[in-house]
Amino acid sequence: MSSAQGFLNDWVESRVGLGSNISNSRNTSVSYNIKGCWIPLTDNGGRRSLGSREEQGSVRCRRDEDRLGWFPPHFDVSDRMARLVASDPVFRKDNRAMLSRKELFKNTLRKAAHAWKRIIELRLSEEEASEMRFYVDEPAFTDLHWGMFVPAIKGQGTEEQQQKWLPLAYKMQIIGCYAQTELGHGSNVQGLETTATFDPESDEFSFIWWPGGLGKVSTHAVVYARLITEGQEHGVHGFIVQLRSLDDHMPLPGITVGDIGMKFGTGAYNTMDNGVLRFDNVRIPRNQMLMRVMRVTREGKCVQSNVPRQLIYGTMVYVRQTIVSDASSALSRAVCIATRYSAVRRQFGPQDGGVETQVIDYKTQQSRLFPLLASAYAFRFVGEWLKWLYLDVTQRLQANDFSTLPEAHACTAGLKSLTTSATADAIEECRKLCGGHGYLSSSGLPELFAVYVPACTYEGDNVVLLLQVARFLMKTVSQLGSGKKPVGTTAYMARAEDLLQSRCSVQKAEDWLKPSVILEAFEARAVRMCVACAQSLSKFQNPEEGFLELSADLVEAAIAHCQLIVVSKFIEKLQQDIPGKGVKQQLQILCYIYALNLLHKHLGDFLSTGCITPKQASLANDHLRSLYSKVRPNAIALVDAFNYTDHFLGSVLGRYDGNVYPKLYEEAWKDPLNDSVVPDGYQEYIRPMLKQQLRNARL
Numbered sequence: 001m002s003s004a005q006g007f008l009n010d011w012v013e014s015r016v017g018l019g020s021n022i023s024n025s026r027n028t029s030v031s032y033n034i035k036g037c038w039i040p041l042t043d044n045g046g047r048r049s050l051g052s053r054e055e056q057g058s059v060r061c062r063r064d065e066d067r068l069g070w071f072p073p074h075f076d077v078s079d080r081m082a083r084l085v086a087s088d089p090v091f092r093k094d095n096r097a098m099l100s101r102k103e104l105f106k107n108t109l110r111k112a113a114h115a116w117k118r119i120i121e122l123r124l125s126e127e128e129a130s131e132m133r134f135y136v137d138e139p140a141f142t143d144l145h146w147g148m149f150v151p152a153i154k155g156q157g158t159e160e161q162q163q164k165w166l167p168l169a170y171k172m173q174i175i176g177c178y179a180q181t182e183l184g185h186g187s188n189v190q191g192l193e194t195t196a197t198f199d200p201e202s203d204e205f206s207f208i209w210w211p212g213g214l215g216k217v218s219t220h221a222v223v224y225a226r227l228i229t230e231g232q233e234h235g236v237h238g239f240i241v242q243l244r245s246l247d248d249h250m251p252l253p254g255i256t257v258g259d260i261g262m263k264f265g266t267g268a269y270n271t272m273d274n275g276v277l278r279f280d281n282v283r284i285p286r287n288q289m290l291m292r293v294m295r296v297t298r299e300g301k302c303v304q305s306n307v308p309r310q311l312i313y314g315t316m317v318y319v320r321q322t323i324v325s326d327a328s329s330a331l332s333r334a335v336c337i338a339t340r341y342s343a344v345r346r347q348f349g350p351q352d353g354g355v356e357t358q359v360i361d362y363k364t365q366q367s368r369l370f371p372l373l374a375s376a377y378a379f380r381f382v383g384e385w386l387k388w389l390y391l392d393v394t395q396r397l398q399a400n401d402f403s404t405l406p407e408a409h410a411c412t413a414g415l416k417s418l419t420t421s422a423t424a425d426a427i428e429e430c431r432k433l434c435g436g437h438g439y440l441s442s443s444g445l446p447e448l449f450a451v452y453v454p455a456c457t458y459e460g461d462n463v464v465l466l467l468q469v470a471r472f473l474m475k476t477v478s479q480l481g482s483g484k485k486p487v488g489t490t491a492y493m494a495r496a497e498d499l500l501q502s503r504c505s506v507q508k509a510e511d512w513l514k515p516s517v518i519l520e521a522f523e524a525r526a527v528r529m530c531v532a533c534a535q536s537l538s539k540f541q542n543p544e545e546g547f548l549e550l551s552a553d554l555v556e557a558a559i560a561h562c563q564l565i566v567v568s569k570f571i572e573k574l575q576q577d578i579p580g581k582g583v584k585q586q587l588q589i590l591c592y593i594y595a596l597n598l599l600h601k602h603l604g605d606f607l608s609t610g611c612i613t614p615k616q617a618s619l620a621n622d623h624l625r626s627l628y629s630k631v632r633p634n635a636i637a638l639v640d641a642f643n644y645t646d647h648f649l650g651s652v653l654g655r656y657d658g659n660v661y662p663k664l665y666e667e668a669w670k671d672p673l674n675d676s677v678v679p680d681g682y683q684e685y686i687r688p689m690l691k692q693q694l695r696n697a698r699l
């Protein structure tokens with residue numbers, strides 16, 4: 001899809017949407033781009049002015065000149081959209097924590113409407129519009145419209161249904177949400193209680209429903225419900241349901257709809273109108289059931305297509321894939337703030353009155369911060385790979401090849417779980433890395449955490465998703481002897497016999513610098529944990545009972561497998577040409593830090609499975625420590641490479657110019673409490689208290 005063409009036309013005309021630019025077959029090697037990254041390796045080792053209070057604000061890093069020849073195509077789009085948003089007053093960052101829910105929500109509507117206006121005026125491409133959404137940085141109903149409603153129709157609708165609904169959705173003449181979760185059922189989709197009963201008399205369905213969705217905006221929803229025809233159940237399906245009038249936005253008869261109320265944090269995800277929806281005998285035409293997987297005839301007969309019924313879960317696969325890239329963005333943002341501030345902040349140091357030490361120079365700070373920096377890069381690369389995997393599976397599905405769907409499901413579920421859990425923890429760690437000031441709203445970290453943390457729950461609870469990965473792994477292990485060769489991310493299991501016996505070859509710390517050594521350690525750990533689980537499972541008469549009993553161990557095995565995927569994709573990335581002086585070396589160091597830090601954190605797994613010895617573990621740790629010193633000179637450059645504007649970062653601590661302290665002071669005075677010198681309530685509560693004490697003192 002070309003960015004020169006208009007966004008609107010592209011989307012209306014596009015049938016395949018995001019899948020159009022991928023042509024690799026699954027077995028060819030995947031080519032990566034480090035999209036949107038530039039790493040300015042400066043002569044002074046990347047320290048810039050950050051770190052010296054004396055120099056605050058005095059040095060400006062000229063970004064364009066700093067770049068060393070690394071312009072992946074995506075970078076320009078991203079950079080242009082970042083600047084467009086930052087320079088538009090309508091997109092200014094309100095102090096969201098200070099706004100009432102109504103103000104907050106109305107502001108979001110205003111920004112979303114303005115974004116849409118600009119998208120049309122500037123004829124933005126899909127990629128540009130998506131970048132604009134990213135930099136506007138405010139969860140909104142449009143995320144669900146574009147991110148779930150449209151993909152649900154695309155993935156589960158017939159050609160005819162797509163032709164009818166997509167043009168309306170692309171032009172935003174209808175606005176949709178994804179209404180699947182009920183009050184009582186979220187993870188258990190098959191357990192949904194909403195029913196859609198076909199009435200052959202009138203050619204219509206009726207619903208009862210209680211969803212999470214959009215409470216104030218959507219005119220339509222794809223609603224998931226159990227299909228009942230001729231008194232028989234036929235599983236959960238998606239149905240397009242109009243909720244509100246397109247004239248006056250009032251709910252249609254039989255529909256009760258509203259917002260579910262304030263959520264975690266102030267500001268944060270409260271810009272979103274998550275909603276409650278109740279159907280009371282709402283009727284919709286038969287052809288509003290999404291029928292790519294199963295068709296209901298005029299007579300009420302169900303006709304299964306050749307498409308697997310798991311495709312009904314397809315929208316979740318799509319969104320989980322996008323969530324992995326989003327994890328890298330959220331994490332890189334937090335790390336950018338914490339790294340820059342760690343270079344500014346000084347505590348303790350020489351006793352002779354010299355300048356105090358930048359906290360980034362403390363090994364403890366480095367050992368907490370640099371693995372997070374490495375993870376931000378690792379998640380970016382695995383996110384790019386996952387995008388490829390998703391596009392590949394989409395193309396295959398179109399050609400009626402469903403063979404890679406289980407792996408795509410396992411990878412998207414597992415990596416969504418792994419990256420969101422790690423990112424949520426990392427944002428909180430970044431807050432702590434910024435000491436007391438990290439707790440201030442103006443650090444940007446509390447709100448980032450509050451906005452981000454539901455990612456561990458939505459689109460599938462992270463533990464429930466890991467259990468899906470574990471099921472896939474147990475199936476793979478059980479087929480090992482059957483001649484069915486594991487492929488893709490489980491290909492290493494074909495070498496299970498060797499990996500169960502292998503001994504790590506590390507003898508000195510530098511041996512840990514061999515990618516093959518690291519890979520083999522992670523593969524051996526994952527195989528051994530999976531095989532141990534499979535052996536324990538085989539002792540149960542009832543496999544489902546065994547699965548429940550062993551679920552905590554199965555989750556650990558799934559994590560080991562997903563970590564292996566991330567490590568291996570990082571290593572694959574480094575086998576490619578990476579332009580820019582010194583860039584590859586820096587990424588190599590980050591790759592080792594990512595892997596060796598995981599090894600250190602999960603030492604129990606590696607030791608108890610006998611993959612490495614305590615001596616080798618200790619050598620890995622020695623080496624990890626030495627790698628931190630190599631990152632330190634370029635730490636600022638490595639976070640500048642994310643190319644975040646100050647507007648987007650929304651953090652006084654993460655300012656590009658390092659001018660933290662005067663700005664913190666300035667920010668404090670903006671608080672409404674400082675509007676008056678003597679606070680409201682003084683006369684009523686403080687003064688009488690003081691007077692009382694004065695009287696008591698006189699007595």
Ligand SMILES: CCCCC/C=C\C/C=C\C/C=C\C/C=C\C/C=C\CC/C=C/C(=O)SCCNC(=O)CCNC(=O)[C@H](O)C(C)(C)COP(=O)(O)OP(=O)(O)OC[C@H]1O[C@@H](n2cnc3c(N)ncnc32)[C@H](O)[C@@H]1OP(=O)(O)O
Nearest residue numbers: 115129130133142146147187189190310313409458459460
């Ligand atoms: C202003 C203008 C701007 C313009 C903007 C332009 C562009 C922006 C574009 C887009 C924005 C992009 C993204 C943003 C979008 C959204 C993100 C933001 C917010 C998210 C909001 C949140 C939404 C939600 O939460 S929706 C609800 C999600 N719900 C869940 O995830 C439920 C979790 N539960 C399940 O998935 C399943 O029930 C289960 C746990 C998998 C269990 O399934 P079940 O069938 O009961 O059991 P099993 O027996 O285990 O499985 C049967 C069988 O099926 C296989 N399986 C399961 N799932 C899948 C799957 N997904 N795909 C394929 N196969 C699957 C399973 O392995 C098993 O197979 P087997 O029989 O072979 O073993």
Ligand SMILES: Cc1cc2nc3c(=O)[nH]c(=O)nc-3n(C[C@H](O)[C@H](O)[C@H](O)COP(=O)(O)OP(=O)(O)OC[C@H]3O[C@@H](n4cnc5c(N)ncnc54)[C@H](O)[C@@H]3O)c2cc1C
Nearest residue numbers: 178179180181185186187212454457458459460461463464
């Ligand atoms: C901000 C936000 C936005 C959302 N947006 C939407 C939306 O747009 N559309 C929509 O349809 N839904 C939406 N949801 C709902 C979301 O998808 C569900 O909340 C999510 O899938 C988790 O399901 P649940 O709430 O039923 O959790 P539960 O399944 O009730 O989980 C509760 C606990 O039980 C554990 N658990 C559950 N099952 C198992 C098991 N089999 N084995 C072991 N442990 C288990 C979980 O790990 C968790 O610890 C949203 C949720 C949030 C928070």
